[in-house]
Amino acid sequence: MTLLTMGTFGDVRPFLALAYGLEERGHVVTLAGPENFEQYVRETYKRPYASLGLNSQQVLQSEEGRRWMASGDSKQFLKQMAKITHESRFALERDTEAACLDCDIIIAHPLQVFYACMLSEKLNKPLIIANLFPISPATSAFPHFLARSKKLPFGFLNKATYRLVNSVYEKGLRDDMNEWRVRLGGLRPLRGTLYNKLEHQKVPVMQAISPTLVPRPSDWADTVVVTGQWKIPARYVPEQEKAALPEDLKDWLDAGPAPIYFGFGSLPVLEPQKIIQMVMEISHTLQTRAILASGWSEMEMGGVPLPDSIRMISSANHELLFPQCSLVVHHGGAGTTHTAAESGTPAIICSTYADQPFWGERVTELGIGDHIPFPSLTKEKLLQSIRKLQAPDVRQRATEISKRIKMETGLTAALNFIEKQIPTAPVYKN
Structure with a gap:
């Protein structure tokens, strides 16, 4: 074949x-x-x-x-x-x-x-x-x-x-x-x-x-x-991909409440510093911690140090990381959408192209997420969505859907x- x-x-x-x-x-x-x-x-x-x-x-x-x-x-x-x-x-x-x-x-x-x-x-x-x-x-x-x-x-x-x-x-x-x-x-x-x-x-x-x-x-x-x-059977997954989260990241996660994850996968972010600034302002407004995953994008802060409440990473094992987050903000790729849903973590999909808007509408319709097209993304829209998804009934629905997906x-x-x-x-x- x-x-x-x-x-x-x-x-x-x-x-x-x-x-x-x-x-x-x-x-x-x-x-x-x-x-x-x-x-x-x-x-x-x-x-x-x-x-x-x-x-x-x-x-x-x-x-x-x-x-x-x-x-x-x-x-x-x-x-x-x-x-x-x-x-x-x-x-x-x-x-x-x-x-x-x-x-x-x-x-x-x-x-x-x-x-x-x-x-x-x-x-x-x-x-x-x-x-x-x-x-x-x-x-x-x-x-x-x-x-x-x-x-x-x-x-x-x-x-x-x-x-x-x-x-x-x-x-x-x-x-x-x-x-x-x-x-x-x-x-x-x-x-x-x-x-x-x-x-x-x-x-x-x-x-x-x-x-x-x-x-x-x-x-x-x-x-x-x-x-x-279709998941790769665990016996074939290389050890470096099965490895636990880096110790410094685990220590940071253990040191405070569950953060909001912001990551855009393979999506090239045209103005990364604006995204970083938006994450910083949202973290400050909501008094929450945040993880910012750069993916393929070359995100730099121009020499300005990030506060301790924000952790920037290049990538991490989503299956291990998402369950430790309070919310996942991502680009809406099929794989990331499934992983977030299986983790039981509500998600905001900031879509740009291809099937990403479809997944944004699916999580919205299921009541486990929200959809903001990336070209129209603003701090105000993101704050509104985050607050909406912090409701207890959203987490309950996400947990129920997670259980069903894990049985597939x-x-x-x-x-x-x-x-x-x-x-x-x-x-x-x-």
Whole structure:
């Protein structure tokens, strides 16, 4: 089997879990993803990794990448994704084909769906889609997250947003895909809409999301399953990732009340000093402690020392840290959203792009969090949300949802689904 993924490490990690699980069941697996994670996976996890010709961190940390991510503009997001794919198309085409040549089935991340479909058709390989966020198939239960985050009043309008987004996205990729189809040989130009074909051909879809956070829509076909998160089995997690929190951080946590966690993951913060100043002012106003995680952003205070009530860290094990926090403020990535929900800690999602607004609306609807789009983030809005989420009934709901998520067995459900689909999963046909 070949597992194709793309994006940040939050997009690689679930596929790494899937690879370990499939290998334990006797399957031969090729894991392929962004080239910037090759060394990390090979050296830290000691397992093979096929590099696909794109450095996702380099893209996100570029000046242009930082601007379009921070804008929160979905149209700009689709445009930039098409541009990135276009500029890297020859390396991506070469590397994805090499990764899939000898496999018996292709399992693809949403950002690899077009490549996977072309290779499924050319190489006659069955296909399974693996979503880390509910991007497909279309549903009347909620809109496509790139169209809007809030539900529309009628189900057919929600469903229509998928056709709209898919048509825009496919239009940006069609010329490159048709060019590649010519080079692959024997493939006629694309016809119709790829996502419609995937539904009509009943290509299996796994949603690696919690059914507690996103109950399965009733209008999805039997070939679509909501499994729960895919977590790497503890026996494969490297010791440095299983290690306890740093002693100095543990000492700081033990020395006072639970802090508010502020972290924006791989989101490049354009004006980090403004974020630091905002955290300092909120901490002072609420007389609370705070942890500020810089992630990929280069946060500096310009030589001004932080008060003892604020701790800045580059990163930390969220599974260990979040339960010790009173509140989590984060960017809204799928992985961080699930981890916060499982910890039982209320969360404020400050979203910018892709599926982040969707998760912001989900935690709001469940009553365990709030949503503030990052471009409109202010100290006043953040203070209002924090005070709202400090209510005892919010913590009680968060605790109840945490218990339900902890009972889910996402990886096992995914493995069972894959093995059930192997005999019947279709080859994509144009």
